[in-house]
Structure formats: structure tokens, C-alpha cells
Amino acid sequence: MNDRHSEIQRSYQQLGGIGNLYDGIIMRSTLLGKVMDSVIWGLDKHAAARWLNDALSPVAADFAGRLLEVPVGTGVLTLPLYSTLPAAQITCLDYSPDMMENARRRADAMNLNNVSFVQGDVGSLPFPDESFDLVLSLNGFHAFPDKDAAFRETKRVLKKGGVFCGCFYIAGAFARTDWFVRHLYVPKGFFTPPFETKESLARRLRGLYREAEVHNVNAEGFFRCVK
Ligand SMILES: C[S@@+](CC[C@H](N)C(=O)[O-])C[C@H]1O[C@@H](n2cnc3c(N)ncnc32)[C@H](O)[C@@H]1O
Numbered sequence: 001m002n003d004r005h006s007e008i009q010r011s012y013q014q015l016g017g018i019g020n021l022y023d024g025i026i027m028r029s030t031l032l033g034k035v036m037d038s039v040i041w042g043l044d045k046h047a048a049a050r051w052l053n054d055a056l057s058p059v060a061a062d063f064a065g066r067l068l069e070v071p072v073g074t075g076v077l078t079l080p081l082y083s084t085l086p087a088a089q090i091t092c093l094d095y096s097p098d099m100m101e102n103a104r105r106r107a108d109a110m111n112l113n114n115v116s117f118v119q120g121d122v123g124s125l126p127f128p129d130e131s132f133d134l135v136l137s138l139n140g141f142h143a144f145p146d147k148d149a150a151f152r153e154t155k156r157v158l159k160k161g162g163v164f165c166g167c168f169y170i171a172g173a174f175a176r177t178d179w180f181v182r183h184l185y186v187p188k189g190f191f192t193p194p195f196e197t198k199e200s201l202a203r204r205l206r207g208l209y210r211e212a213e214v215h216n217v218n219a220e221g222f223f224r225c226v227k
Contacts, residue, residue, distance in 0.1 A: 005095070005121070005145055007189040023076040023102075026139075040180045042218045051167070051217055055138055056081055058165035058224045063088050065133030068157060070122050071095065071140045075103030078138070083110050090115045091132075093122070123149030130159045137166035142181075142191045155208055158227045164209065170221035171195040177219035196221070 024030030028037050028048050037043045043051070056078070059067070064087035069078055072092035082090050090112075094100040097119050107115045120126050122137075123146045135154045144150040158164055169191065171178055185191035196204065198216050201223065205212035209225035216222065 022099075023074055026073075027076055039176075041177055041220065042174055047217055051220055051222075052077060054215075054217065054222045055165075055167040056136075058163055059085075059134065059136065063134065065089070066131065067091070067134045067136060068093065068125075068127070068132040068154075069136045069138075070125070070154065071099075071137070071143070072103045072117070073099045073139070075100075075106050078136070079103065079106050079110060079112065079115070082107075082112055082115055086114060088114060091118060091127075092116070093118045093120050093125070095119070095121055122153060125153045125157050127157045129156055130162075131157045132162060133159055134163045134165070137164075137168070139168055140166070142169040142185075142195060145192050147194070147196075151204065151208060155227060160227055162227050163224065164227065165222075165224040167220055167222045169195060169219055170198050170201060170216060171219075172197045173216050173221070174219035181219075 025033040025036055028034050028045070037048050059081065061084070063085050067088050067090045069090065069092045071094040072078065073094060075092065082088070092100070092103060092115060100117055100119060104117050118126065122140065122144055135158050137154065141147060141150060154164055169177070169181060171181070181191055181195070186193060198214060198221055201221055202212065202214040205214065205223055205225050209227055211226040212223065214221060214223045
């Protein structure tokens with residue numbers, strides 16, 4: 001394991017052990033989550049409610065194919081969606097067993113029989129080419145240490161005509177977030193440079209995919225691509 005991988009794993013291992021704290025922040029359900037969303041990301045409660053909808057809307061309400069989510073983290077954002085997709089076959093992958101243990105427990109509590117979990121590295125996915133109809137990635141690419149490998153692998157495992165979608169931090173769109181990323185998230189090992197800008201992300205995805213749309217809300221970039 002190289003240094004950056006182990007640093008990231010340590011950071012998320014600590015977070016995984018306090019899954020409730022992470023969930024409260026990402027769901028904006030605690031005071032700390034609300035303050036961080038507002039101060040760091042500049043999102044009021046309406047914008048914050050919209051971002052999850054923006055991120056998940058490419059998954060059709062009647063989706064019934066094979067879906068890969070990477071990284072699943074604690075599953076707090078997506079397992080409720082999966083409970084509405086009983087005909088889908090869902091595989092969740094994360095590098096951190098500690099983060100994913102929270103997701104596994106949550107899936108068990110929700111009796112989700114169509115969701116399986118795999119520990120692994122997005123840069124070397126343990127699946128054959130063209131295995132999935134949809135690859136979903138929320139808040140992962142700003143953390144992954146090898147972005148080129150992550151973009152290559154997520155495309156490799158996607159079927160032709162399949163959808164790659166999700167969201168992550170983009171640089172240069174909202175100065176206050178850029179400051180916190182530089183001074184807090186990178187030093188703590190949660191985010192790993194280099195970061196995409198909205199323009200560089202659109203360029204990269206258009207080079208890889210038949211269709212690619214990118215939009216942002218402050219420093220959160222959303223994408224939907226078709227292979
Ligand atoms: C900010 S969390 C996002 C989790 C979840 N998608 C969410 O939005 O709540 C970032 C996740 O990326 C995972 N991660 C970091 N590097 C990874 C890699 N190389 N392969 C797979 N997962 C990785 C971390 O373990 C962590 O769970």
C-alpha cells in the first residue's frame with residue numbers, strides 16, 4: 001500500500017468508527033452538519049436538500065439492472081434509494097472496511113437482500129469489463145489518490161450505453177470551500193489533490209464518454225455520462 005493510500009485509509013478508518021458523526025455531517029441532520037454545510041460549502045437548507053436529489057436523479061425510479069456504487073462510505077445517502085429498487089442488483093465497494101461496516105449494518109437493518117459489499121480499490125476494480133449498467137460515485141473522486149486509474153476503471157466496468165454519474169468537489173467554483181479544502185480536508189487526509197475544475201472535468205468526461213453533462217452548485221460538481 002503506498003503512503004497516500006494508507007493515509008486516506010487511516011483518515012476514513014477513524015471516521016468509520018464514528019459513523020454517526022459522519023452521517024450527521026453529510027446528511028446535515030446535526031448542528032455540526034448544518035454549520036459545516038453553511039460555512040464551508042455555502043449551502044442553505046434548500047440547496048443542501050437539492051444536492052442529493054441532483055446526485056441521485058440519474059438513477060431511474062424503476063432501475064432494474066446491475067449498479068456499482070463506489071465509494072459507498074457508510075451508505076447513509078444511497079441505501080434508502082436502494083430499498084426502492086428491489087429488482088436491481090447492487091454492488092457497493094469501498095477501500096475502508098470501517099466505513100463500509102456501517103453500510104453493511106444499515107443494509108442488514110433494512111433487510112436489503114439485493115445489495116452486496118466488496119472491499120477494494122477503485123483504481124483496480126475486481127470486476128470484469130462491462131459488468132454494470134450504472135456506476136454511481138458520490139463524493140469519491142476528490143478523495144481517490146489515483147484519479148486517472150479511477151476514471152479508467154469506472155469506465156472499464158461499465159457496459160456500452162451504461163450511465164456513469166455522481167458528484168464530488170470541484171476547485172475554483174467557490175473560494176470559501178477551496179480555502180477549507182486546502183487548510184483542512186487535504187491536511188487531514190480526506191481529500192487528495194490534484195482537483196478537477198468544472199471545465200477540466202467536463203473536458204475529461206467528454207473525452208471518455210459519448211455524452212457528458214456537468215453542472216455545479218457552489219463547489220459541488222455533478223456529472224452524468226453515457227458510455
Ligand atoms: C467522503 S467519503 C464518501 C462516501 C459516500 N459516497 C458518501 O458520499 O457519503 C469518501 C470514501 O472514499 C473511500 N475511498 C478513498 N480512497 C478509495 C479508493 N482508492 N478506493 C475505494 N474507496 C476509496 C473512503 O474510504 C471513503 O469511504
